[in-house]
Amino acid sequence: MDFSAPHMGFVISSYAVTIVVLGALALWIFARARSVAKRLRQLDDEGADRRRRSGQATA
């Protein structure tokens, strides 16, 4: 590849924009996956707590 070729800026920009957009998309998807997993764990813990407490109450 010849980096001194004319219009090389356009080639680099299009690869850059691809990396930025796909990277942002992936990061957004990862972040969402992480926050959903975290909230699920939280809810699970709360649910377990609640069950334990109600179990003690009836015991």
Place this chain on the structure above:
Amino acid sequence: MSSIERFANPTRFMRLQATVQPWVWMITLALFAVGLFLGLARAPADYQQGETVRIMYVHVPAAWSALMVYTVMAVASIIGIVFRHPLADIAAKAAAPIGAAFCFLALATGSLWGKPMWGTWWVWDARLTSMFVLLLLYLGYIAIWQAIDDPRRASRIAAIVAIVGFINVPIVKFSVDWWYSLHQPASVFRTDGPTIHPSILTPLLIMGLAYSFLFLALHLISIRSEIGARRIRQTELARTGALQ
């Protein structure tokens, strides 16, 4: 409760996804490595367009994938509406932002390619125009999901939007081609067709495959998140209901 039954299948999906995910990522990365190597280091520069032709390796696969993802979305919507399968609705919803990103990339790189070729950032060329309409279809679909609160209702309405849009895509393509050929008979340049040289075609196809696998990888994670989000919603609703 009925939700256990409803998520029986999603649970199976979660297990499958966890096993498959690392392999999909490996294949994706390998395809990108090979495709970029062949496209950037091995393939020759075009005798007419010079190095600019290399934009093709990110532009064309993005356009292909945008169309493919819309097809996936429409098929999932049909399955969702006919068989009332919640996983299909979720799959359709999860595909949309990824497809929209591909579509946006096709437009952005197309415009970056157009500037040196045509001297302007935007041309109402048949291909770019169809892509633009496809982006609008994606945005409309995403907006419907945003606008409707109840996921079951949203999935129905969004499915109708996706299916009608899917019927619309070939009609738009046909009409835009007609319109463009009438206003400007000769195509400025061609990126596909039988004249393409194998040294260019091979990396192009590999990049196309790489994009498809990237979609698969991201789609699987998104579906997983969406299933989780629905569980959260349901649990929270049940708990606030119990607190009343």
Place this chain on the structure above:
Amino acid sequence: MRIGPGEMKSAFAAVISRDLSLAVRQGGNIGTAIGFFLTVIVLLPLGLGPDQQLLQRIAPGALWIALLLSVLLSADRLYQTDHDDGSLEIMALSSTPLEVVVLAKASVHWLTSGLPLAIAAPVLGFLLNLDTALILPLGIAMVTGSLALSLLASLGAAITVGLRQGGLLVSLLVLPLYVPVMIFGVLASSGAQSGIDNSGTALIILVAIVLAALVVTPFASAAALRSYMR
């Protein structure tokens, strides 16, 4: 199903006559459509300059844009009152399929916006220096194409009927569906303006698009309306 064709016809007629008299009494639809149409036609030369040649060249396209926007704007709230006052639910509970109701309402919308505009457009075309040879083809293309425009706009209205911020969404959803109608509508009304005369073929394709819309939109709209009732 046990529904007699007579019952369906009477329901169809009932909706049409009710909505027509409502449209005449309230004047909402017709007023919006004509007002918007005139606005575009008058503002265009003011924005582009009075060059007669230029205006003549863009006249068919400009008239189509005006038609399209007017139809879209007046269709926005097509099902709103029926949805809000509970009529739609009663209709859904009858033996008449909701698809018939959708067709009736789209027809009324066409009769009160698309049709009058399609008839008025060639006449108003003189403001844009429209080629007199194009008056008839433009009229025919617009009467035909506005059918598809009304059907598609009613689909957009059905999809957003239960939503508060429906306006923007309707435009976003309907715009892609309008692209083919726009293209073939303008081609069918421009005669040989762009070189070869393709208006005959374009008109046939326009008719095909109308038929496709006639098949798809009642089912899609009825399905959307039902989802909002659940």
Place this chain on the structure above:
Amino acid sequence: MALWSNFTFNDGLFALNTARMKIVGQQLACERGGRLVFAGVDFTARAGRMLVLRGPNGAGKTSLLRLIAGLSEPAGGTLELEEASLPPDTLLGEHVHFIAHQDAIKLHLSVTENLSFWAGFFGGGDVAGAMAAMNLTALGEFQAQRLSAGQKRRLGLARLALVEKPVWLLDEPTVGLDAASLQLLADMMTRHLDGAGIIIASTHIELPVKSSDILDFAGLADRAG
């Protein structure tokens, strides 16, 4: 509507004989917006009797009526139409009069025009009789927007007398009615029950209608968890 495929039909006579008709709901559950409104609701509505739904706001009375009408689908349980002489592919929806909170009237049409529209839509109906039943005859030429709230309600209720349908689902039909109109409604309901019709109604006040069963929603919300 898909719900009515849940109905079983025991005989296939093509005459609409409702004398032995029963609507039976078993362990019904209803979900709205992902939230469980109620669960485990059992009821039987018999021909010639009125089933009154009682309970606090938000208990799901309206949701149950919409479920029976076929406007929504149950999240669990079954709804059955028993011993009805309806053809097996009938949609119950078309045999139902549903009076909801909205009166389904057009403000820019006159009283007569409003009823004539519904008569036309249903393929025929007794407009004059319906107006007489709810004492609207004198108001015939008035535009609906000039009516008071109670008069609008009466216009909405007049639909009941317009076309004969075996099942009436009434959601708070008495709201806004004065004593005289209440009596008109009660008379209309009594006539319907005497003709072996079914009425399921949610109401806060005692209606002067004989032979009613009560389904109490109080306490059902607790079972929803």
